[in-house]
Amino acid sequence: MEASILDEVVIIFGLSIAILFICSRLRIPAIVGFLITGMLAGPHALGLIQDTGTVGELAEIGVILLLFTIGLEFSFRNLLRIRRAVLLGGSLQVGVTILIVAAVARFIGIPWQQAIFFGFLLSLSSTAIVLSILQGRSEMESPQGQTALGILIFQDLIIIPMMLLVPILAGTDDGSGMSIPLFLATSAGIVIFVIVSAKWLVPTLLFHVARLRIPEIFLLSVVLICLFTAWLTASAGLSLSLGAFLAGMIISESEYSHEAIGAILPFKDVFTSFFFVSVGMLLNLTFLFEHLGLILLLTAGVLVLKAAVAGAATLAIGYSLRTALLTGLAISQIGEFSFVLAETGASYGLIDNGAYQAFLAVTILTMIATPFLIDGAPKAASLAMTLSLPERIRRGTIRETAPEEPRMKDHVIIIGFGLGGKNVAKAAKAADIPYVIIEMNPETVREERAKGEPIHYGDATHRAVLGHAGIRTAKVVVVVISDPSAVRRIISTARQANPHVRIIARTRYVGDIADLSSLGADEVIPEEYVTSIEIFNRILSAYLIPRDEIERFTAEVRADGYVLFRSAQAAAPGLQDLGFYRPGAEIETLRVGQDARIAGHTLAEANLRRSFGVTVLAVRRGDEVITAPSGDTTIRGGDVCVVFGPEDQIADLDRYFREKAENNTI
DSSP states (O other): OHHHHHHHHHHHHHHHHHHHHHHHHTTOOHHHHHHHHHHHHSTTTTOSOOOHHHHHHHHHHHHHHHHHHHHHTOOHHHHHHTHHIIIIIHHHHHHHHHHHHHHHHHHTTOOHHHHHHHHHHHHOOOHHHHHHHHHHTTOTTSHHHHHHHHHHHHHHHHHHHHHHHHHHHHTOOOSOSOOHHHHHHHHHHHHHHHHHIIIIIHHHHHHHHHHTTOHHHHHHHHHHHHHHHHHHHHHTTSOHHHHHHHHHHHHHTSTTHHHHHHHHHHHHHHHHHHHHHHHHHTOOHHHHHHTHHHHHHHHHHHHHHHHHHHHHHHHHTTOOHHHHHHHHHHTOSOOTHHHHHHHHHHHTTSSOHHHHHHHHHHHHHHHHHHHHHHHHHHHHHHHHTTSOOOHHHHHOSSOOOOOOOOSOSSOEEEEOOSHHHHHHHHHHHHTTOOEEEEESOHHHHHHHHHTTOOEEEOOTTSHHHHHHTTGGGOSEEEEOOSOHHHHHHHHHHHHHHOTTSEEEEEESOGGGHHHHHHHTOSEEEEHHHHHHHHHHHHHHHHTTOOHHHHHHHHHHHHHTTTHHHHOTTOOOTTGGGOTTOOTTEEEEEEEOOTTBTTTTEEHHHHTHHHHHSOEEEEEEETTEEEESOOTTOEEOTTOEEEEEEEHHHHHHHHHHHHSBOSTTOO
């Protein structure tokens, strides 16, 4: 059995790579490539895979993970914001579609029970395909993305009443199914569970899991929450996809949502591909080609009908004509849950085998058409906006807002909040530079967030975590963590996410500079020689090297990759020019005694340069500092003089400054 599964996975991946390569050359969307893979590999074409059930089970996991990631980027606040699209838009879209399809079916002589059932089948859209495409196009926050999501949520909710009505439509209801009151009570219980979990259970659980600092346990905990919630909703009669979406929303309310996204994304992409492949396997190519004309006509009719109804529903809730067209075309396909509904109807005799095959063919063709329709929708919408229509239809009655601009721009991302990260944050705050912090210690995150710091929990090696911190609009990324492996991965990920951001990284060893620079770091600061440079700066200062020369020397050392410290044979850049120092010369500070001989006399009268060979550079008197004193400057008792001269002469001058005057003579 295990070998069989492995064989099927190898076949799917190998064939998918070949077909996706061809599709990319022909500019065909990847989703279409996966559907074609399923058609070719399935039992109705090449027959490479006979057991479609195993692939279908993997596909279910893909749908669960897809909806889970959508939920992670959503929130209860967002759900309330689109409640109009869920309740009004969704009910209009489903209700009107059912009525029109049922009316057309009755017109051609189909019994009313079957006519209503066909309305059920055609009213549902593909949550997995639509949200996958919109997420890939970064349109989930757009008006059409929010409206489509709202309508799809309503469809996921209305599936269960449809399932409950199938036996009634077939006239064979034995009362063994779930009753409407029980369904409502169960749904209310799940809502309460979701609220309690989001507010208390999940944040507490993930906090203790994150404290362990073991990525595998965190990942398994997130997956468990996702699968358990999906199982819970499925057990209550709701869909798995709705449960996964709710699980994502539960975690989205905590500070661990973006770390969860980063951990889940690789698995989501793999398993979601199985969903599209499994759908393609359902298509009977022989049946399709035998009835090609009819299937194409029905496909076109379904796309036009669903786009028109969904667009009208979007207009009815107040959106503009542009949003209505974009939304209508996005959800004009038939959904994956219609397969389950069709199988249930077939078991009750509401749909025969021929109609079932035609339904499968039409559904898959509408799914294949969806990426092309979404790509072409903006042009169609722009063309429609040029028509002479009432302003109420063109502009809508509600104010549409474009996707929110990034909350921060030209900010600093600080990765790690140890001593180094805290110092960077203090400097940024003092300079009024916006910054955001990423930290892996959940206790630090909780404590600093309570203090008002813009800090988030997450592993910065995950692109999703950097995305949440605004990597695309950041000006500088500062990496101040102690894990060398993680530093490398963070630099590489950050550079891929934003080719223009300036990356400054801290490392322990100078030998890492070339490696980190090749990964994309603009500046690498090695700990082992930062101290060396500071010490050498102090030495140069003691030898009276001018400050600008010291700074130039430091810059040259850093620009040369610290070669001075790495090689014993390396010449010290610029040191030959730092020649101010002369052996025996000193700068000292001397205090003048209250009754000293010089007190009350000017520097010209004392003539210290002739008597001692010493020059007074400055005089400090209380809070006042006299720089470059002239000959007319009077020296008073208690003054502190900064003097320059030979070491032995300064010693004589020190005694002179402390000697008491006799007869007021110098």
